[in-house]
Amino acid sequence: MITDQDKKILGTLQNNGRMSMVDLAHEANMSESTCLRRTKSLEEVGVIKGYSANLDYEKAGFDVMAFVQVNINQNSEAEFDNFKNAVRASPYILECYSLSGPYDHLMKVVARNNKELSHFILKTLKTFPEIRDAQTLFVLHEVKHTNALPLDLP
Known part of the structure; x- marks a missing residue:
């Protein structure tokens, strides 16, 4: 508490x-x-997970951010584990969430330019054998970004 x-x-x-x-x-x-x-x-107790600097992705040289929605083959626990391990190993994938709804996962991805993002999606992500389908949504403008939790909600 x-x-x-x-x-x-x-x-x-x-x-x-x-x-x-x-x-x-x-x-x-x-x-x-x-x-x-x-x-x-x-x-x-893990309420504070760590301390880090919040970087501006564009000023740090990453001009492209996208969200990638994916469906995976989840025929076995091993396939799901392989997918999770591949996601964790990729430096381009900043966040990944398992979802309810039409897609199984949502990933937040960065790249230095469109060519690099395209290469990541076509040469890396599409080679994950567990991925059945993927859709990429490019971020045009960041409206709000925060990691701060609303601790004073009633």
Whole structure:
């Protein structure tokens, strides 16, 4: 169960994960020792999974982002495992989710240009033996992107 103190810590860290424990304690209105203990506890139970820098994909040299919807052959657990392992091994695939609905999976993919994305889709993704069908949707404009959870919902 996430307490109100935890929500203060988590909300503050979501806005600035690099802040010092002194500043975090001040922002969360608690002592440094309490803040440190609560933060460590949130890390240990896995609420805080890690800390990272959020990069702008275009400024980092990846001019193309797309979502790829795929259907796979799921005749056996081994086929599904092979698909998952191939997805995890690909540096182009940033995220992949199993879905309900007309497609089995949705992948978020980046590439430096259209040629590189085309090569990835035609030469790499289409060679996964488990994939039956794939549809690529190019991102034209990012309207909203956040990893911050809405912790203060009623």
